[in-house]
Amino acid sequence: MRLSPKQSTLLVLAVLMIASPFFFPSNYYYRVGSLVFVNSIAVVGIVILTGYAGQISLGHAGFLGIGGYACALLPAHFGLPPALAVVAGAALSGAIAYVVGRPILKLKGYYLAVATLGFGVLVSMVLANEGWLTGGPDGIKVPDPGLRALLEQVGIELTNPQFWYAFCGLVLFIGAWLALNLRESPTGRALRALHGSEVAARTAGIDVAKAKLNAFVISAVYASVAGSLLALQNRLITPDVAGFMHSIELVTMAVLGGAGSVLGGIFGAALLTLLPQVLTVLQDYEHVVLGLVMMLVMIFLPAGLIPSARRLLRGRGE
Amino acid sequence: MKRIVTGAFALALVATAAATPALAEIKIGAVVSETGPASSLGDPEAKTIRMMVEELNAKGGIKGEKAKLVLYDDGGDPSKAKTFATRLVEDDGVVAMVGGTTTGTSLAILAVAEESKVPFISLAGAIEIIDPVKPFTFKTPHTDRMACQKIFDDMKARGLTKIGLISGTDGFGASMRAQCIAVAKTSGIEIVADETYGPKDADMTPQLTNIRNKSGIQAVLNTGFGQGPATITRNYAQLGITLPLYQSHGVASNAFIELSGAKNAEGVRLPGTALLVGELLDPKDPQKNVVLAYKANFEKAAGGAPVSTFGGYAHDAMRILTEALNKAPSAKPAAIRDAIEGTTGLVGTTGTYNYSKTDHLGLDLSAFRMLEISNGGWKLVK
Numbered sequence: 145m146r147l148s149p150k151q152s153t154l155l156v157l158a159v160l161m162i163a164s165p166f167f168f169p170s171n172y173y174y175r176v177g178s179l180v181f182v183n184s185i186a187v188v189g190i191v192i193l194t195g196y197a198g199q200i201s202l203g204h205a206g207f208l209g210i211g212g213y214a215c216a217l218l219p220a221h222f223g224l225p226p227a228l229a230v231v232a233g234a235a236l237s238g239a240i241a242y243v244v245g246r247p248i249l250k251l252k253g254y255y256l257a258v259a260t261l262g263f264g265v266l267v268s269m270v271l272a273n274e275g276w277l278t279g280g281p282d283g284i285k286v287p288d289p290g291l292r293a294l295l296e297q298v299g300i301e302l303t304n305p306q307f308w309y310a311f312c313g314l315v316l317f318i319g320a321w322l323a324l325n326l327r328e329s330p331t332g333r334a335l336r337a338l339h340g341s342e343v344a345a346r347t348a349g350i351d352v353a354k355a356k357l358n359a360f361v362i363s364a365v366y367a368s369v370a371g372s373l374l375a376l377q378n379r380l381i382t383p384d385v386a387g388f389m390h391s392i393e394l395v396t397m398a399v400l401g402g403a404g405s406v407l408g409g410i411f412g413a414a415l416l417t418l419l420p421q422v423l424t425v426l427q428d429y430e431h432v433v434l435g436l437v438m439m440l441v442m443i444f445l446p447a448g449l450i451p452s453a454r455r456l457l458r459g460r461g462e
Numbered sequence: 463m464k465r466i467v468t469g470a471f472a473l474a475l476v477a478t479a480a481a482t483p484a485l486a487e488i489k490i491g492a493v494v495s496e497t498g499p500a501s502s503l504g505d506p507e508a509k510t511i512r513m514m515v516e517e518l519n520a521k522g523g524i525k526g527e528k529a530k531l532v533l534y535d536d537g538g539d540p541s542k543a544k545t546f547a548t549r550l551v552e553d554d555g556v557v558a559m560v561g562g563t564t565t566g567t568s569l570a571i572l573a574v575a576e577e578s579k580v581p582f583i584s585l586a587g588a589i590e591i592i593d594p595v596k597p598f599t600f601k602t603p604h605t606d607r608m609a610c611q612k613i614f615d616d617m618k619a620r621g622l623t624k625i626g627l628i629s630g631t632d633g634f635g636a637s638m639r640a641q642c643i644a645v646a647k648t649s650g651i652e653i654v655a656d657e658t659y660g661p662k663d664a665d666m667t668p669q670l671t672n673i674r675n676k677s678g679i680q681a682v683l684n685t686g687f688g689q690g691p692a693t694i695t696r697n698y699a700q701l702g703i704t705l706p707l708y709q710s711h712g713v714a715s716n717a718f719i720e721l722s723g724a725k726n727a728e729g730v731r732l733p734g735t736a737l738l739v740g741e742l743l744d745p746k747d748p749q750k751n752v753v754l755a756y757k758a759n760f761e762k763a764a765g766g767a768p769v770s771t772f773g774g775y776a777h778d779a780m781r782i783l784t785e786a787l788n789k790a791p792s793a794k795p796a797a798i799r800d801a802i803e804g805t806t807g808l809v810g811t812t813g814t815y816n817y818s819k820t821d822h823l824g825l826d827l828s829a830f831r832m833l834e835i836s837n838g839g840w841k842l843v844k
Binding site: 171172173176179272273275280283304374380382384431 | 497534535538539540541542544545548549551552553564565566569570573577588631632633636637640
């Protein structure tokens with residue numbers, strides 16, 4: 145039996161997620177693993193927007209902020225259970241992406257990049273300045289969703305990092321599965337068509353504006369869920385999460401790993417989450433090495449790590 | 463095949479992150495914001511912590527055992543701070559932690575400290591770090607609330623009760639603004655103007671003009687940190703406002719006088735620690751020797767960089783921890799925690815610490831000195 149690319153990607157992902165804990169000597173590794181998953185979820189959203197549809201967003205951390213603050217504010221002000229707040233935050237992010245996306249997705253290339261950048265900056269400024277609601281720059285506490293306690297009742301006892309490793313891993317797996325399915329769906333094909341040429345896509349009868357908007361909304365929901373999961377496991381959220389640098393970091397992860405492929409995006413997220421932890425031994429040279437790795441990848445593997453590696457192994461283009 | 467290769471690579475990355483197991487030495491952990499937006503606070507803290515561990519080992523360590531410092535830079539990001547705190551506790555096996563340069567990073571670290579029951583001494587200002595008291599979390603800096611009280615006490619002594627408030631919108635400014643508004647209600651101070659500015663704004667004359675135009679105003683208080691307060695001091699002089707101007711403890715440094723210009727800063731008052739005015743202290747003052755010794759050591763170790771209040775917080779935290787490690791019957795985190803809680807009469811650069819079961823801050827208002835800028839230097843206000 146031969147596996148389709150989709151099935152083999154999911155298989156690799158599942159095996160890595162399940163096998164890695166056997167090599168974990170302490171809870172710290174579960175913590176780093178769950179951060180890899182959280183970043184990966186957001187990056188899979190970027191893969192859909194940038195890799196599939198070819199649109200650039202430099203403000204996606206804004207949606208992480210919305211998702212994260214939803215988990216802090218909705219339980220505090222409306223008594224919503226934190227787990228439901230994740231869903232409400234995702235819906236809110238989707239709605240905001242829809243409203244914001246309609247006008248700004250008419251822009252192309254770097255005009256779009258600057259408009260989304262403005263959106264991201266706006267969100268982080270509101271979060272930092274409206275202290276009466278958001279707790280200001282020092283951040284705000286996030287309640288415990290109680291899911292771990294629920295598991296304990298049925299006899300599954302996990303430490304906090306272990307639980308978040310498992311939970312974020314599960315969410316990432318579902319997110320990756322959906323993104324892979326989307327790729328081969330009519331919507332996904334439309335996105336990839338307009339990536340190649342908007343004019344040609346329009347000629348083929350694709351509603352370009354609607355397709356772009358779809359991609360923007362979907363990727364905003366991914367980012368929002370990632371922000372919620374980060375807030376819930378940190379039990380604290382600060383406006384930094386919506387900051388400009390975080391947006392850049394997410395795009396870098398996607399581009400480094402290979403924006404066109406889900407596995408590439410996840411690999412990029414893993415690499416940029418793990419490298420700073422590994423490089424602490426180099427202390428002062430950490431940032432230099434990080435920058436060097438990124439430059440070398442972009443010069444020698446311009447399609448990103450995973451797609452370039454695939455090409456090398458196959459000896460031909462995909 | 464290709465995916466197996468990628469998989470193996472990813473696994474190898476995870477595996478290289480594994481560290482070597484602990485040896486028989488006392489490991490002290492630190493997470494500070496050495497780089498990033500809070501680096502002006504975190505950098506002197508990191509330097510101080512490294513210097514003090516070296517000093518400790520040069521003196522023979524703790525009960526004959528060497529201390530080993532594991533210090534990580536969180537870049538001011540609370541999520542990173544939490545990861546590094548987890549790493550210190552779970553992987554490096556430290557017996558206690560020092561750090562948390564900002565309130566956000568401190569709150570992230572204390573969650574790990576409380577869960578894993580490892581003592582943590584925070585270097586950040588906000589009161590919520592130790593209020594309500596958490597069993598394993600302590601802190602060395604005085605709170606914003608105490609700074610507000612000190613300033614208001616001084617205002618009342620001068621007969622000033624109607625004041626204008628101007629605050630930065632960064633973490634420091636926003637938090638102190640909230641505390642000062644709360645304290646004003648109970649201390650007979652009326653805030654008649656309340657303006658804000660962005661931490662990077664280059665001109666605050668509109669806000670100051672608004673404040674000046676409020677009738678009956680007697681003094682102005684700026685709760686800010688960084689460049690903003692210096693800009694305000696300059697604008698204040700340019701506008702020719704003659705009302706007394708108070709700044710926060712966040713700008714208690716010589717750099718502030720330089721940035722503002724000595725002439726513009728003349729007469730500005732602010733609450734500061736003894737560290738800034740070591741030479742001016744009374745010879746009988748218990749803090750005098752401590753402060754001067756730290757200042758000399760730091761300036762030597764840091765290659766001439768001036769001491770700052772923030773490095774002083776780290777100095778005090780390390781002194782408290784070292785004393786607790788020497789006193790504790792074992793190097794178990796719980797024993798160290800009890801020893802820290804038993805700290806009494808420890809003279810630091812910030813003040814004299816007396817911890818107890820109900821007080822994990824250990825300072826009172828006497829820790830603050832009211833300072834006035836005079837002829838480009840500092841003067842103690844009696």
